[in-house]
Amino acid sequence: xxxxxxxxxxxxxxxxxxxxxxxxxxxxxxxxxxxxxxxxxxxxxxxxxxxxxxxxxxxxxxxxxxxxxxxxxxxxxxxxxxxxxxxxxxxxxxxxxxxxxxxxxxxxxxxxxxxxxxxxxxxxxxxxxxxxxxxxxxxxxxxxxxxxxxxxxxxxxxxxxxxxxxxxxxxxxxxxxxxxxxxxxxxxxxxxxxxxxxxxxxxxxxxxxxxxxxxxxxxxxxxxxxxxxxxxxxxxxxxxxxxxxxxxxxxxxxxxxxxxxxxxxxxxxxxxxxxxxxxxxxxxxxxxxxxxxxxxxxxxxxxxxxxxxxxxxxxxxxxxxxxxxxxxxxxxx
Amino acid sequence: xxxxxxxxxxxxxxxxxxxxxxxxxxxxxxxxxxxxxxxxxxxxxxxxxxxxxxxxxxxxxxxxxxxxxxxxxxxxxxxxxxxxxxxxxxxxxxxxxxxxxxxxxxxxxxxxxxxxxxxxxxxxxxxxxxxxxxxxxxxxxxxxxxxxxxxxxxxxxxxxxxxxxxxxxxxxxxxxxxxxxxxxxxxxxxxxxxxxxxxxxxxxxxxxxxxxxxxxxxxxxxxxxxxxxxxxxxx
Amino acid sequence: xxxxxxxxxxxxxxxxxxxxxxxxxxxxxxxxxxxxxxxxxxxxxxxxxxxxxxxxxxxxxxxxxxxxxxxxxxxxxxxxxxxxxxxxxxxxxxxxxxxxxxxxxxxxxxxxxxxxxxxxxxxxxxxxxxxxxxxxxxxxxxxxxxxxxxxxxxxxxxxxxxxxxxxxxxxxxxxxxxxxxxxxxxxxxxxxxxxxxxxxxxxxxxxxxxxxxxxxxxxxxxxxxxxxxxxxxxxxxxxxxxxxxxxxxxxxxxxxxxxxxxxxxxxxxxxxxxxxxxxxxxxxxxxxxxxxxxxxxxxxxxxxxxxxxxxxxxxxxxxxxxxxxxxxxxxxxxxxxxxxxxxxxxxxxxxxxxxxxxxxxxxxxxxxxxxxxxxxx
Numbered sequence: 030x031x032x033x034x035x036x037x038x039x040x041x042x043x044x045x046x047x048x049x050x051x052x053x054x055x056x057x058x059x060x061x062x063x064x065x066x067x068x069x070x071x072x073x074x075x076x077x078x079x080x081x082x083x084x085x086x087x088x089x090x091x092x093x094x095x096x097x098x099x100x101x102x103x104x105x106x107x108x109x110x111x112x113x114x115x116x117x118x119x120x121x122x123x124x125x126x127x128x129x130x131x132x133x134x135x136x137x138x139x140x141x142x143x144x145x146x147x148x149x150x151x152x153x154x155x156x157x158x159x160x161x162x163x164x165x166x167x168x169x170x171x172x173x174x175x176x177x178x179x180x181x182x183x184x185x186x187x188x189x190x191x192x193x194x195x196x197x198x199x200x201x202x203x204x205x206x207x208x209x210x211x212x213x214x215x216x217x218x219x220x221x222x223x224x225x226x227x228x229x230x231x232x233x234x235x236x237x238x239x240x241x242x243x244x245x246x247x248x249x250x251x252x253x254x255x256x257x258x259x260x261x262x263x264x265x266x267x268x269x270x271x272x273x274x275x276x277x278x279x280x281x282x283x284x285x286x287x288x289x290x291x292x293x294x295x296x297x298x299x300x301x302x303x304x305x306x307x308x309x310x311x312x313x314x315x316x317x318x319x320x321x322x323x324x325x326x327x328x329x330x331x332x333x334x335x336x337x338x339x340x341x342x343x344x345x346x347x348x349x350x351x352x353x354x355x356x357x358x359x360x361x362x
Numbered sequence: 363x364x365x366x367x368x369x370x371x372x373x374x375x376x377x378x379x380x381x382x383x384x385x386x387x388x389x390x391x392x393x394x395x396x397x398x399x400x401x402x403x404x405x406x407x408x409x410x411x412x413x414x415x416x417x418x419x420x421x422x423x424x425x426x427x428x429x430x431x432x433x434x435x436x437x438x439x440x441x442x443x444x445x446x447x448x449x450x451x452x453x454x455x456x457x458x459x460x461x462x463x464x465x466x467x468x469x470x471x472x473x474x475x476x477x478x479x480x481x482x483x484x485x486x487x488x489x490x491x492x493x494x495x496x497x498x499x500x501x502x503x504x505x506x507x508x509x510x511x512x513x514x515x516x517x518x519x520x521x522x523x524x525x526x527x528x529x530x531x532x533x534x535x536x537x538x539x540x541x542x543x544x545x546x547x548x549x550x551x552x553x554x555x556x557x558x559x560x561x562x563x564x565x566x567x568x569x570x571x572x573x574x575x576x577x578x579x580x581x582x583x584x585x586x587x588x589x590x591x592x593x594x595x596x597x
Numbered sequence: 598x599x600x601x602x603x604x605x606x607x608x609x610x611x612x613x614x615x616x617x618x619x620x621x622x623x624x625x626x627x628x629x630x631x632x633x634x635x636x637x638x639x640x641x642x643x644x645x646x647x648x649x650x651x652x653x654x655x656x657x658x659x660x661x662x663x664x665x666x667x668x669x670x671x672x673x674x675x676x677x678x679x680x681x682x683x684x685x686x687x688x689x690x691x692x693x694x695x696x697x698x699x700x701x702x703x704x705x706x707x708x709x710x711x712x713x714x715x716x717x718x719x720x721x722x723x724x725x726x727x728x729x730x731x732x733x734x735x736x737x738x739x740x741x742x743x744x745x746x747x748x749x750x751x752x753x754x755x756x757x758x759x760x761x762x763x764x765x766x767x768x769x770x771x772x773x774x775x776x777x778x779x780x781x782x783x784x785x786x787x788x789x790x791x792x793x794x795x796x797x798x799x800x801x802x803x804x805x806x807x808x809x810x811x812x813x814x815x816x817x818x819x820x821x822x823x824x825x826x827x828x829x830x831x832x833x834x835x836x837x838x839x840x841x842x843x844x845x846x847x848x849x850x851x852x853x854x855x856x857x858x859x860x861x862x863x864x865x866x867x868x869x870x871x872x873x874x875x876x877x878x879x880x881x882x883x884x885x886x887x888x889x890x891x892x893x894x895x896x897x898x899x900x901x902x903x904x905x906x907x908x909x910x911x912x913x914x915x916x917x918x919x920x921x922x923x924x925x926x927x928x929x930x931x932x933x934x935x936x937x938x939x940x941x942x943x944x945x946x947x948x949x950x951x952x953x954x955x956x957x958x959x960x961x962x963x964x965x966x967x968x969x970x971x972x973x974x
Contacts, residue, residue, distance in 0.1 A: 031830070032837035034641065035940070037844070038947035045955050067434050069419045071375045077436055078966040081879050085962060089954065100947065103940045111829055156439055412970035417874060438878055441969075445876025456871045456972050459864070460618040470875040472611060475604030517875065529973050 031111070031189045035104040040186065042097050043179035046090045050172050053086055057165040066157050080161070083168065084149050090175070091142040098135050101182075102282055105132075108189075118282035127185035134178035140305055141171055147309035148316075151329055155321040163316075218267045225263035229345040232256035232307060236338030239310065243327050249334050250311020256341060257304040264296065268348050271355035295347045303340030306333045363393035363525075363556055364414060369423035371409050371581075383409040384420070385581040392574070393524075396547065396557040398567045401578035407560040408529060410578070414558060415527040416444040445470055449518030453530040455510045457502040457517075463489065463509075464498040467516045474521070481520075488516040492546070508539040515546060526550060528559035532566055540565050547571055605888070608881070612888045619865070626857050627897055633850045634901025634949050635908070637843055639916065641941050642909040644836040649936045651828045655821055659793035660802050662819045663809055676787030678813070685794075685808055687801035693789030695778050699743065699771070704732045710782075712775045720774045722756035728768035730758045745781045753777070840948065847948060851956040858960035866967060873969035882965035890957055894950045902945070910935045 056079050065073055105118035112124055122128030145167055152160035232252040239249050265279050272284050272292055284293030310330045317326040369387040374380045383406045391397050399407040412418045425433040457466045467485040489498050492512040497505060502513060518526055532540040548571045551557055561567055567575055577585040616623050665672045679693050696711040718724055735755050742752040796802050806818040869882055
């Protein structure tokens, strides 16, 4: 393992988050078993108060996850100078097999936590807290995932070994680490570009449609999820090239660097918010028939769908702006 | 206005020292009347008052407020109802020390997030109505007992509640101040507010302002006198 | 949305006045918190500046240095090596370098003697580093003499003093004429300390090094990138060790924060009870407490960071110069060029605010669930 501050910080963060959730798991169990909203018994009052603790906790975990995600990517980028052949975060993440899975697991946890908070929000709006049991079962389901993400991250960091001059050894050739390359398998630009815009249009359109007609909630979620994947592929395959103005530099992380004026944030912020909001629309849809939620769910879903539509349009606009402003020409004519 | 059906409240449930503060209360509290709960200490009148004011939930039984059953509501919604429907005047006044009178009056409106200027004006008007304009910037611990209580009354009125709840309002006041309090109460009642209070001060319960007296003992209602003053009360 | 913002403003407003009302308690917390931030920020700013400085210095260093090894020890390059190098593809320039160490018993410090390849120093004169000049009380034109390892006394006049800008590396530096150097250390003509090669294309460096290793099996090529990487690792490692030690302090701080947050005074409990009774919801109290924590954290973070900044960049990190620096007896009194790095701020945030938030989470909730009817009992 490489001993350095950001790694310690990230490990500390995931340890604390997992720890907090593990400690609160019995509380969640208690709520699932004994919840009875009609009762005024002292136990019920205690349980009700614990729900405040658990939602505060989850909000905390979610916020931590968000910052940790950023720090994880930053850190990977910073460490690239320590590995032979690694030019940026991609190289560092490729140093061992746990790098990318750890990153993906963190992103997944992030979106799931966001969805949980959306469900929680809807539930606390209804007078009878109809989703309490479901909510805490979901919370318990989230726990192993968080654990997996933490373990992947730990394995990744444990597997890192810097290529360092050692005083005993004369020849200083570090082996070229296998598979370390900045060039991601690039798909051809034109078809990817078409898929990119189609996916964005579908996601934004589904959001807008839901706003107008209050129908097609699952499509909002489906298209948002799909658009996230396609958008990432698009960033890899051509958006990044336009930003770097270099035909072979496919990297989703370097765009976050000061050399490129932090342009990446303008891309990733709407992308992540749009995806989270879009998925949230789908996450609460199954509960729209619950009597006390018949008004609340569509109203909140409408807000989320609007947010998703705005964010997807913004994302498309930002990406297009970057492409049009670039001096790089990928597509002739 | 408020209907209570078989209200029970238990403390320390399932433990040795379990006890029932209220043992099945049925009560109707009409709108725009002044109702007094009377009884010795330990009779459960304060517990009942806190249930009526949505400060706590009954262990069992039903509370209906304007026809809506609120007994099963989680705290979040009870609070919402409480701050819109009820204003509280406590025995100890319960003002926050270190804050000015004006700030104390504005406090209940903070979670509602209304316009600051409007809130400020309203608080000043209320303090003016209670002859406290000159003391509005003073810290509450510098105020006299009577002034403190008037600040507490202004605070109770800031969210425009329909119902005023007062717990032993004259317990810390001398006779003159108690009379003054009753005068304020009369004005409030005349302006259409419902008032529910607990007291064993004869000055309060025997006053002509009180329309209904409920006598309590050992967590039960022993006598309910609803016949007083009905003639002069508003319809 | 407006109502939401207005509500947060009210909550912040209340929090500020509530913090002001309990000055003594909060001041204690703020001081300890600031101290923690100051400590960690100092370590981070300092190592980061060192790292930056090292990288900056190495910018001008040759891409490859060839050293001859005898019995596993660094030895002089014998005559003919430079010529035998011939032409290696990609090598732009190659030159023999002369440098060595000299122990000065007067100030009990090691100097680095070096022959510059550009701008040769006239015979009989020296160019010295600023720290050295100060230690020996030298000014331009002064004469200084050194006793060589063979016992002979050599006198030099000081031609110039190096600017203090690069003091981290030039503190103990003495530049002299090639002839003087060879006489002083008794190195025969044709011998060199090592060979520096400059390679224009970074992609070629590795190939050049491979060829060198094949051609001169008794020598080792050292790549600039490798040095950089090693520095990076060593600095990170040092920083990591310090932070790991500091984690005890962080833990202590977290416990302290937990205590402060859970040890509510009777007055505070009463206040929360009143707020809840007059219509504040549990969530509102949690939000209010959140703002309290956020404001305290922000204040501590800013104070601590600014103090650390002043400490590292204006007092040259006087508190831990002896611990973290110290590769030479002659401490360079250097002013590090101020470098702030967003990544580092984020990491620092994680080390300080995150533990604080985690430690106060449960106490905040405990306080917030106070019974609203508690004020009536």
